[in-house]
Amino acid sequence: MQGTWNTREIVRVFNGIGALVVFGVIFGAYGFQFILLEPPCPLCLLIRLGMIATGFGLALNALYGPRPLHYGFALLGSIFGASVALRQVLLHVVPGTGSYGDPVFGFHLYTWAFVVFMTMIIAIAVVLFFPAQFEVPNKRAAAKIPPIVKKFAVFVVAVGMFLCAANFITTLLECGAGACPDNPTKVI
Amino acid sequence: MAILFLVWLGAFGAAATGRRVASVIVGLIALLLTLAMFRFHLSENIHLAL
Numbered sequence: 001m002q003g004t005w006n007t008r009e010i011v012r013v014f015n016g017i018g019a020l021v022v023f024g025v026i027f028g029a030y031g032f033q034f035i036l037l038e039p040p041c042p043l044c045l046l047i048r049l050g051m052i053a054t055g056f057g058l059a060l061n062a063l064y065g066p067r068p069l070h071y072g073f074a075l076l077g078s079i080f081g082a083s084v085a086l087r088q089v090l091l092h093v094v095p096g097t098g099s100y101g102d103p104v105f106g107f108h109l110y111t112w113a114f115v116v117f118m119t120m121i122i123a124i125a126v127v128l129f130f131p132a133q134f135e136v137p138n139k140r141a142a143a144k145i146p147p148i149v150k151k152f153a154v155f156v157v158a159v160g161m162f163l164c165a166a167n168f169i170t171t172l173l174e175c176g177a178g179a180c181p182d183n184p185t186k187v188i
Numbered sequence: 189m190a191i192l193f194l195v196w197l198g199a200f201g202a203a204a205t206g207r208r209v210a211s212v213i214v215g216l217i218a219l220l221l222t223l224a225m226f227r228f229h230l231s232e233n234i235h236l237a238l
Contacts, residue, residue, distance in 0.1 A: 001229045042229045045189055049222045052196050059200070064208050073212065076219060084226055117203055164197035172190035179228060180189045 004144040007132040008065060012149055015070075016062035016156040018123065019055040023159050025116055026051050029109065038101050039174065039184040043088045047113045048167060050081020052160065054120055060158050062153035064132040071124055078124070082117035085110045132144070192222055 026048050032038045040048070057074025061067070088110040092099045099108055100118075127133075137145075174184060195218040202211035 042189065046222065048190055048230065049196065053219055053222065056199060063203060069212060073215060080219065080223065116232060157200055161197060161200045161204065164193050164200055168190050168193035168197060170219050171193060175189050177190060
């Protein structure tokens, strides 16, 4: 394998994997939308935006190397998404107030989203234990970065761009340019 | 709501083309707009008992 692997490059790859995990959740939500024909509610779309914000911070880490600014972005996205997901949990937490969508392994999607966001917050906190990742390499060391790291980061960003574009089109077809109705009736 | 995804696409696009600082600025704007949309979708009738 070409190049030299150090803490910084390993953390970059882990950040890319983390971004793909949150992007994968949005792909799962698309499965619910188009296979089970469940229209996404406004809070569901805001949860997707929280996933995209989290993935954006992690993708920046994968693309440009780990920086506190990028981690801060991912944390803000996770906290925002967790707030939206918790808001939706609280809307239905009282017995008899109904729910939105079908449960998966006993939990609804917004409950799983809350678990994912909290897991991301904890994971980012743990990754911050390793200060060696913030040491910017000199030019000679930078030239030894394995090419696969850069290619993987570009792939992660491309997935993020695809999801943003796809969600833009499907949300535009579902809600138009304005705000979405509280109880949507059509998938797109 | 759809426009928000477009703003996020702009942030990713800036990152992909090597404009790191621009992508962070666009991303922050997108995050603030997303927060505003969340506030818009919160019910006006909220009573907290802290």
